[in-house]
Amino acid sequence: MASEPEEVTAKQVDQTETPLESLASICTVLAIGLFVMTFVFQNYEIPSASMTQTLLIGDHVLVDRTSFAPPTKWAPFVHYRDVHRGDVIVFYKPNPETPDLFLVKRAIGIPGDRIHLRNGIVYLNGVEQNEPQAGKPSADGDPQHAYNPYRDDFPDVPPGPMESGEVTASWALDLPNHIQNGDLVVPPGMVFAMGDNRTESLDGRYWGFVPRQNIVGRPLFVYWSFETPADQIEKTSMGDRLSFMAHILIHFFDETRWRRTFHIIR
Template structure:
């Protein structure tokens, strides 16, 4: 009768016990995550809320957008793998307002250095060619006086800016030196930007060119959009802010514009 061959484990099972994480190690892990998140949200991406109607229909009041801070930044030797490019016509850009370094604005790039620009009845002519801009709000004969034809705004730069409404004093003085044969000439190192909602946008027509170094980045997409009153931007007191935060909590589901979630900006 053949013998039965049995097998037997020659080493016992090893049971490993996980060592509990110390409070110091937990704190270090949290700090690492926060540091990485802070770096990403400071140098790579940044979130902004749209507070006004100057970019309607492209951007609505209450849109929260994620801004790419890398692609339009000056190239860095420490990150050669990162894609960089210069500002192009049509780019929507976020930038510090000239003369007000603490104020962010978002507008569309209309002209880059060397471009010749003028408007006639609200239509942009770029280097002599009328532009097709279906997203742009134009003067209209309706009941809104804001939409009525305005000679300075809609035939820019045909009308001198002397003592004209919202034109800054510095731009009123500087503007004539950049006009040749009825065209505004964009100088080196700067771009000319306007809001898409042309009849309601205080843009380059009123305060001038955007220096290249003022440009922070370009918005990529809307990550959340909430129906926000147009006058909310003027309610800056602590009470008003707390009241609106409570309003958001109550109406976050029925007043969120769900159709705009992850809406690409272009």
């Protein structure tokens, strides 16, 4: 007589995640995100017009913090390299009065380079540079863009009354030590940087060289750009900030520069 098949009852497994497991998952994601945004990438907002046309006020950029960092054995897969001429760099301003201020400029000279400007045009190691993105003095009647001997023939003309309050006292004293035959010579461990909007940029001409260790990374692309007033950086009160945040919420769609989304920075 054939035996009846043995009935097998499947045990139901409870796959519901416990609150503790959910919390652990969230903490893991946050920890990974915090690590990436602290040590790999970081976002910055462009507050001034010193890099126009390359970067606009209100551009929000993603910055690569690894390429210029010192190589480490625990991350051999990361591509490291030194700063090249022409790189757009993010760095701490070399000024003891504002040690936590980040700036974005373009690296013009690296150690050993000889630099001078003539009528706003950069000469690097004796060769005139073709910089279509760089703003130059003009005769359009705007005093901001008019020829300025110190700014546009740097370092041939010493700082004068027009530069009072703009050239730091330490740089005014140190500048002559780095001039040879009319050229500024970049010393070891330093980078000379200027903004692309040369007539409106308070850059290395006014405060000196950027120590290599001050450089934190390079901006990769614009992930969001919002039309922002030029004087917004000066509005630091809580009321002004809340007012501008409300303005962003109201005008997010019509004042976002959509064409600049994912704009690659070169």
